[in-house]
Amino acid sequence: xxxxxxxxxxxxxxxxxxxxxxxxCGHVHRFFPEQFAALGDAKLRELIHFxxxxxxxxxxxxxxxxxxxIDLMIxxxxxxxxxxxxxxxxxxxxxxxxxxxxxxxxxTKAKKLLKES
Numbered sequence: 371x372x373x374x375x376x377x378x379x380x381x382x383x384x385x386x387x388x389x390x391x392x393x394x395c396g397h398v399h400r401f402f403p404e405q406f407a408a409l410g411d412a413k414l415r416e417l418i419h420f421x422x423x424x425x426x427x428x429x430x431x432x433x434x435x436x437x438x439x440i441d442l443m444i445x446x447x448x449x450x451x452x453x454x455x456x457x458x459x460x461x462x463x464x465x466x467x468x469x470x471x472x473x474x475x476x477x478t479k480a481k482k483l484l485k486e487s
Contacts, residue, residue, distance in 0.1 A: 387422070390433060394418045397437055398444065405444050417448065424451060428463040428472065435473045442476055445484070 399406045425439040442450055450456050451463050462475045
């Protein structure tokens with residue numbers, strides 16, 4: 371029988387996170403090339419780590435949903451979830467909805483706002 375100690379699990383978890391960060395960097399490079407260039411690799415990686423932890427506070431942990439959360443951070447700012455002028459985002463994120471519904475609602479609202487601007 372194989373036993374994984376807590377320390378080993380933490381190493382595996384960290385490796386998975388770094389793999390996700392690599393994927394997220396590629397995603398940002400593909401879909402937001404100007405922001406990617408402006409941030410640079412180190413700041414982008416820090417932003418993705420920050421976004422991953424921020425998303426988790428709202429129960430958003432699925433990779434695709436976290437990527438969309440990071441997209442919203444790039445579009446509306448690092449702290450879009452708590453920004454005073456974006457109360458709609460905070461209301462959605464703190465709702466009782468499942469994480470997939472929260473993300474869908476955020477994306478729908480973001481698209482509407484971007485069309486209006």
